[in-house]
Amino acid sequence: MKITFIGSSTCIPDLKYETASFVINGKHLVDTGWNAVLKMREYSIEPLSIKSLIITHLHQDHYIGLPQFLFYMGLKKRTEALHIIGPKEHLMQVVNSAFDFLQISRFPELEVSSLLVPLSPGQTFEEEELHFSTCAAKHVSGSGAPENALAYKVIESTTKKSFAFTGDTSFHPPIAEFAKGLPLLIHDAAHTSPKDAARIAKMAEVERLFLIHYSQERASSVLEEAQEVFENSFLAREGETIEL
Ligand SMILES: [Zn+2]
Ligand SMILES: [Zn+2]
Numbered sequence: 001m002k003i004t005f006i007g008s009s010t011c012i013p014d015l016k017y018e019t020a021s022f023v024i025n026g027k028h029l030v031d032t033g034w035n036a037v038l039k040m041r042e043y044s045i046e047p048l049s050i051k052s053l054i055i056t057h058l059h060q061d062h063y064i065g066l067p068q069f070l071f072y073m074g075l076k077k078r079t080e081a082l083h084i085i086g087p088k089e090h091l092m093q094v095v096n097s098a099f100d101f102l103q104i105s106r107f108p109e110l111e112v113s114s115l116l117v118p119l120s121p122g123q124t125f126e127e128e129e130l131h132f133s134t135c136a137a138k139h140v141s142g143s144g145a146p147e148n149a150l151a152y153k154v155i156e157s158t159t160k161k162s163f164a165f166t167g168d169t170s171f172h173p174p175i176a177e178f179a180k181g182l183p184l185l186i187h188d189a190a191h192t193s194p195k196d197a198a199r200i201a202k203m204a205e206v207e208r209l210f211l212i213h214y215s216q217e218r219a220s221s222v223l224e225e226a227q228e229v230f231e232n233s234f235l236a237r238e239g240e241t242i243e244l
Pocket of ligand 1: 061
């Protein structure tokens with residue numbers, strides 16, 4: 001199983017660096033930051049080869065690239081349905097808004113077929129070679145309103161390789177239970193301190209921790225803080241592919 005980071009930065013991306021987002025096996029995109037289409041192309045992933053979009057939660061920095069992504073597919077005459085998966089609250093609203101923004105009723109030639117998979121925490125689903133399970137993350141918006149955010153566990157059916165990832169979350173021990181014993185955990189470092197993300201990795205006894213959604217300017221101290229608690233901590237680096 002291959003994971004390519006197309007962005008690892010904060011909600012306002014650092015110059016040259018994209019918001020947290022990655023692609024699994026070249027065809028399953030997790031979240032769409034500001035420039036997902038351009039970043040995929042920069043890192044040699046053709047956006048048309050994306051079969052499913054997995055959204056961790058419906059905050060803007062995790063879906064703001066959706067209209068561009070749909071526009072690209074519309075221009076390229078994609079016929080295959082794009083599966084769009086995410087927390088059931090607001091998923092349809094956000095996807096419909098993206099199509100409305102593209103004025104699909106006025107430009108029907110840009111229509112892209114999509115299949116929505118709305119999820120509640122604890123639900124599972126299959127996407128081609130991957131089996132996904134979910135658990136609730138713990139996340140609030142800037143105004144303090146609770147957000148329905150998911151963490152996901154992925155198992156590749158052919159190889160049985162697996163890993164887990166969070167979207168935005170604060171320190172939330174159930175995530176350690178959810179990721180128990182996995183080879184890899186990709187964890188938010190914007191809403192959890194690097195130390196606390198490392199505590200989750202340690203409690204989960206994962207083999208490796210990759211931090212994502214961190215300020216590129218603070219990268220070296222983010223890594224140091226995490227490694228003090230959990231030695232096998234790494235930074236998700238934009239453009240890097242890791243293999244399991
Ligand atoms: Zn975020
Ligand atoms: Zn968020």
